[in-house]
Amino acid sequence: MAHATPSSSMRNRVLSETVGILGAGIAGLINAQILLRDGFTNVTVITRDRSVGGVWSRDRVYPGLCINNVHGEYRFSSLEMPPPESGEETGGHITGLGMCGYMETFYSKFLKDRATFKFETEILNVKRGGKSSWQVNVQDLRTSKVEVLNFARIVLCTGGCSNPKIPPELNSDAAKQAGFKGLVIHSSEFRSRYDDIVAAVQPKESGAGGTTVVVGGGKSAMDICARLANEGHKVVQVFETTDVFLASTSAIPPFIRKSRFLSVFSPHIVLRTRLERFLHTTTLGSAITHFILGKLQEDSFAAYQIPKDSPLRNSPPFFYSIRTNDEGKVHPTSYYSLVNSGKIQLEAPTRALGYSNDGKSLILENGKEVEADVVVLATGWQSSWTNIFDKETAAQLGLGRHEPTIDVKSVPEWDYKTLANPPAVHPDNESQKFVTSVYRGLVPARNIENRDLAVAGALFSTNNGYTSEVAANWISAYFQDDPMRLPSTAEEAVRESEIASLWMRRRYPNMLSWVNESYSASLDFWTWPQAADELLEDMYLSSMRSGGNWLTWPFKVIDLKELSTLKEERDAIRARAASS
Numbered sequence: 001m002a003h004a005t006p007s008s009s010m011r012n013r014v015l016s017e018t019v020g021i022l023g024a025g026i027a028g029l030i031n032a033q034i035l036l037r038d039g040f041t042n043v044t045v046i047t048r049d050r051s052v053g054g055v056w057s058r059d060r061v062y063p064g065l066c067i068n069n070v071h072g073e074y075r076f077s078s079l080e081m082p083p084p085e086s087g088e089e090t091g092g093h094i095t096g097l098g099m100c101g102y103m104e105t106f107y108s109k110f111l112k113d114r115a116t117f118k119f120e121t122e123i124l125n126v127k128r129g130g131k132s133s134w135q136v137n138v139q140d141l142r143t144s145k146v147e148v149l150n151f152a153r154i155v156l157c158t159g160g161c162s163n164p165k166i167p168p169e170l171n172s173d174a175a176k177q178a179g180f181k182g183l184v185i186h187s188s189e190f191r192s193r194y195d196d197i198v199a200a201v202q203p204k205e206s207g208a209g210g211t212t213v214v215v216g217g218g219k220s221a222m223d224i225c226a227r228l229a230n231e232g233h234k235v236v237q238v239f240e241t242t243d244v245f246l247a248s249t250s251a252i253p254p255f256i257r258k259s260r261f262l263s264v265f266s267p268h269i270v271l272r273t274r275l276e277r278f279l280h281t282t283t284l285g286s287a288i289t290h291f292i293l294g295k296l297q298e299d300s301f302a303a304y305q306i307p308k309d310s311p312l313r314n315s316p317p318f319f320y321s322i323r324t325n326d327e328g329k330v331h332p333t334s335y336y337s338l339v340n341s342g343k344i345q346l347e348a349p350t351r352a353l354g355y356s357n358d359g360k361s362l363i364l365e366n367g368k369e370v371e372a373d374v375v376v377l378a379t380g381w382q383s384s385w386t387n388i389f390d391k392e393t394a395a396q397l398g399l400g401r402h403e404p405t406i407d408v409k410s411v412p413e414w415d416y417k418t419l420a421n422p423p424a425v426h427p428d429n430e431s432q433k434f435v436t437s438v439y440r441g442l443v444p445a446r447n448i449e450n451r452d453l454a455v456a457g458a459l460f461s462t463n464n465g466y467t468s469e470v471a472a473n474w475i476s477a478y479f480q481d482d483p484m485r486l487p488s489t490a491e492e493a494v495r496e497s498e499i500a501s502l503w504m505r506r507r508y509p510n511m512l513s514w515v516n517e518s519y520s521a522s523l524d525f526w527t528w529p530q531a532a533d534e535l536l537e538d539m540y541l542s543s544m545r546s547g548g549n550w551l552t553w554p555f556k557v558i559d560l561k562e563l564s565t566l567k568e569e570r571d572a573i574r575a576r577a578a579s580s
Contacts, residue, residue, distance in 0.1 A: 006481045008578075014480055015039040020136055020149060022046050022123055022388075023157030025054020027457030027468050029103060030076055031155050033110045034472040037567060038480070043115040044149070046138060048122050053103035054159065054457075056096060062191045064227045064333075065096030068219070068326040072258055072557075074099065074465040077564040079106050091251040091328030126154065127393045132452065152452065153479055158384035159457040164188050165382040169354040170215065175375070178355035187220045187378040201373050203232035210234065211371055213362055215352045216378030217242035219325050222335040224376055229343040230333050236345045236370055238352050238362070244315045247300040247327040247336070255555040260546070264554050265289050266319075266526035267416050269503045272533065275554065279418070286417035293318045300327070304336040311348035312339065320423055322460060322508055322525040397444035397453070398494065401434035406498050414506055425509045435501035437494050440535065441522030442471055443478065445493035448486065451478055461528035465560060470532045473566045477539050482570065483577045485538045529558065540573050541566065 006014070019040055021028045024047035035043050049057040067074070070092040075081040084090070084098050111117070120141040129135035129150055136149045164186040168174060175184045183200050185193050201210035212228055214221050217239030228235045246252075255261070264273070267280040279285035297318040304327075306312050318324065327334060338344045350366040361369040385399050394400050437445040441459045454475040461467040477484055487493040504511060504523045511523060524531035533543035545563070548556040 017152035020151035020154045024052040028157035031472045052107040056099040061096035077560045162384040165380040179359040180355040210373040212374040213372035221378035226335040243323045244321040245325040247303040268527040268530040280416040398437035398446040437497040445497040448493040
């Protein structure tokens with residue numbers, strides 16, 4: 001987008017204007033820090049939680065919860081992270097409580113006395129209050145008071161894991177109608193309702209008995225099953241399909257685990273290097289790619305001695321999966337070990353259809369009924385945008401899914417050999433030809449010229465710390481009208497966004513069955529380094545910052561410290577542009 005570099009007085013005016021950050025998770029915190037560091041003086045962060053952290057806030061995490069990332073990832077360049085207490089056992093994986101503590105330390109050190117935080121505040125609605133302002137209607141959850149907050153700019157950091165998605169046949173109303181006497185909760189309530197669960201289902205050795213049924217095959221379901229089983233409770237898990245996972249009998253070395261090694265085996269919308277072009281556009285490269293990823297998947301099954309007929313193998317191929325759990329080093333208290341030892345009972349592949357009229361059971365599609373004292377619905381999440389934008393505002397911004405507005409025949413075919421034999425498309429996806437129009441996963445394309453709204457936390461990445469920090473710098477530069485490589489018109493931004501959306505459908509044919517709008521703008525799961533490189537180059541900053549030569553670059557460890565000078569680099573670019 002061609003534009004003149006703003007004058008010093010214009011930039012100072014922008015820096016003094018109000019900015020609202022909606023959400024206090026990892027994206028909300030890093031955006032607050034970057035904006036404050038860049039000179040914005042009036043930043044307000046709004047969250048429904050009682051503390052910072054988003055999905056890792058104090059009320060949502062619990063002992064025993066581990067995340068997919070290992071120590072050294074999922075942090076920010078300005079703050080080191082202490083090694084996890086159970087790192088030796090898990091292969092260096094970060095705990096949920098460790099992540100919570102890190103977020104709270106970051107808030108206390110960099111944000112507490114510099115930004116305004118509104119805790120326990122529900123965002124009811126966001127809409128334009130005029131050409132250059134946004135109205136955010138909020139409610140104080142402690143007092144029920146409703147007020148309208150006005151901001152010149154907002155950063156939407158509500159992510160894709162804030163609003164529970166519950167099938168109507170399984171919700172609490174359906175349970176009551178069927179006369180089900182047990183407790184029914186969504187996985188988002190597991191931490192806050194844990195005492196109620198324990199009261200309803202005593203450990204097996206107590207003699208009181210009782211069963212918790214967990215519905216779902218994703219990581220949240222697995223984590224909940226493992227926690228309850230390790231506490232001695234009887235657990236039954238019901239699922240149709242489950243996640244791909246990585247595991248090994250020893251810790252994966254950093255030059256594999258923390259480098260670009262896995263990213264080069266996942267095709268990006270643009271193949272940026274010779275190695276990627278070889279791997280994805282040649283017959284030999286395709287064979288190598290699928291062999292290596294297939295072997296990783298099979299070796300993971302072997303590490304946990306998963307039988308050939310186990311429903312735990314009812315997962316998609318590694319290559320086509322964007323829900324891959326990194327289990328790290330095999331350990332006896334992990335979900336897979338607990339399944340192997342019989343401490344977690346599986347009813348799979350099948351799905352829960354509803355509640356039996358006996359008042360104590362779930363009806364399964366395989367014809368069985370399973371008794372339950374507690375039902376935990378780990379059934380996913382719906383878009384956080386649906387409730388806060390009315391239809392008119394969402395349509396103006398282009399935030400929702402819609403039919404493509406561009407000629408799909410003009411879209412590149414991406415004739416990659418690695419994509420030659422995709423999995424069968426699920427019937428639910430075959431009829432859905434929707435796209436989204438969020439440029440780079442960061443800006444609603446139709447609004448790109450206004451520079452007053454950005455989206456953060458919707459980049460689907462395996463290293464949220466790195467991508468969130470790069471994205472926060474991008475958003476700050478965008479708000480300040482800094483020199484950037486951007487589309488020249490909103491129409492061009494819409495076209496590029498829809499092409500990216502069509503690429504994601506080509507890359508992951510079945511994504512629409514579970515990805516909501518909050519995530520569907522970017523699915524750079526394994527290709528997060530390539531996506532981050534594009535954002536850096538948009539700001540005219542150097543990319544592939546971990547270095548290495550033509551042979552070693554895929555194995556160079558990516559460290560968050562390589563982002564620590566982005567402000568100074570951006571300042572220098574702005575100064576050069578102003579003087580030219």
